[in-house]
Amino acid sequence: MKMKRILLLGGTGDALRIARQLGAEHVYSLAGLGKVPDDLACSVRVGGFGGSEGMARYIEGEDIGLVLDATHPYAAQISANAAQASRAARVPYWALRRPAWQPQDGDDWRMVGDWTELTDALAPFRKPLFTLGREPLAHLDEIPPHQFWTVRCLDAHEDTPRARILAARGPFTLEGERALFALQAFDVVVSKNSGGNATEAKLEVARERGLPVVMLRRPELPAADREFERVADLLEALQAAD
Structure with a gap:
């Protein structure tokens, strides 16, 4: 997928699905928990950024043009840092917001x-x-x-x-x-x-x-420039932005 350089913040299965569609110029960032994939075309970065300021410096230094937040719904601090860093670096911040489960009949x-x-x-x-x-x-x-x-x-x-x-x-x-x-x-x-x-x-x-x-309960997450509930919708939007 060819477009402005993407920083994908991941660690979830949804993020890995997105990462598998990204080319070598893009970056998939992981906190370092769990298995690190070794079969992706894109670069894989492991570790923190040093808060929102460190992430902003990384975005600017690596010529990132779009931040994609596909972290876990409970990774509130990472999402807050990503939103703040994107604003500071003046690049778009998109987020995958997976819908919450809803109680059904018989649930307690x-x-x-x-x-x-x-x-x-x-x-x-x-x-x-x-x-x-x-x-x-x-x-x-x-x-x-x-x-x-x-x-x-x-x-x-x-x-x-x-x-x-x-x-x-x-x-x-x-x-x-x-x-x-x-x-x-x-x-x-x-x-x-x-x-x-x-x-x-x-x-x-x-x-x-x-x-x-x-x-x-889910934590409150920052608003994004664009929010998606499905991986397919996000990938379609990336393709349209190509």
């Missing part, structure tokens, strides 16, 4: 805004499944005496007497989630409202089993 969602609210909501339960990423790993010494946690995240980590750590990367199938839930007998699921279908199966299994879901 308990919405929370932060870790304190989350732990309060979990107080009645004994065997939660955490699907929040790495954050619960910082709280393994805070597990209440009546609870045993299962934490699913990208990071490998030793189990503890009070927690099981499952290092796994989506997408997760409905059959696989059913088997996991049946084996571990979770009584509550803890989730971010990530949207998309890669990790949605856990919500369907929770619905099937009548389990509540403690759902972390």
Whole structure:
């Protein structure tokens, strides 16, 4: 794809789909978590920028003409830095805003805004499944005496007497989630409202089993010059801008 040089901020499956359409002159930037792709035509940059000012300097120094934000919906600080850096460097800032999941009939969602609210909501339960990423790993010494946690995240980590750590990367199938839930007998699921279908199966299994879901609210994200809900729409817009 030929156009002004793109800085693609990624780390999600959606971002990788976009990166696979970019030519050698463009840059795919990753924070460094998880697997770094080695089969892309575009350049891959790993690591931070040093806040919005550092990103603005990078944009100007690398002659970037468009910033594409395809980070996770909960990567609020990265998105804020990207929006500010784009304004400072006077380049367009486009964002892929994946639609949030919506509760369906039979769902029992308990919405929370932060870790304190989350732990309060979990107080009645004994065997939660955490699907929040790495954050619960910082709280393994805070597990209440009546609870045993299962934490699913990208990071490998030793189990503890009070927690099981499952290092796994989506997408997760409905059959696989059913088997996991049946084996571990979770009584509550803890989730971010990530949207998309890669990790949605856990919500369907929770619905099937009548389990509540403690759902972390999405953070507020900065407005973009153009926002897209689907990768296909963003790629079409890039093609039209060629």
